[in-house]
Amino acid sequence: MREPRVKAEFWVQMALRRGTAAGRPGVLVRRGDPDAGGVLLVLRAGTGLSVLSQIRAADGTSAWLRATGPDGVTEAAADAYIARQISADPDLWVVEFEAPDLLPPFEAKII
Structure with a gap:
């Protein structure tokens, strides 16, 4: 069963607040479509x-x-991946978090 979709801008704001509360500060790197944009997380x-x-x-x-x-990559490799994704989908949001364990600051199913 599909979960209801939350507007992208609202979701990003929530993620940044959760990161701050968890001691894993985040920053909005790129603003995408406020309603339906996808999200890329950069974990540093x-x-x-x-x-x-x-x-x-x-x-x-x-x-x-x-x-x-599965492993950390260089900043150049991460930037190149993000640039390719943005060229294919200009509505993407990009959010970066400090994440010593390369895990997001909120509960997430990672595949």
Whole structure:
């Protein structure tokens, strides 16, 4: 069963507040479509960066895909991935968090 969709701008604001509350500050890197834009999360750790892409799991629930792989990548590699995604979908939001364990500051299903 599909979950109801929340407007992208509202979701991003919620994620940034949760990050602050969890001691994992975040910053809005790029504003996308306020209603229906997708979201990319950039997780920054000492070992590199990881980019998570918002997807729907097979059961229709929200999930995140480790788009740059299971390990941290360089900033250049993360930036190149983000640029490719934005060229394909200019409505994307990009949010970056400090994440020493390369996990988002909120409960998330990661695939």
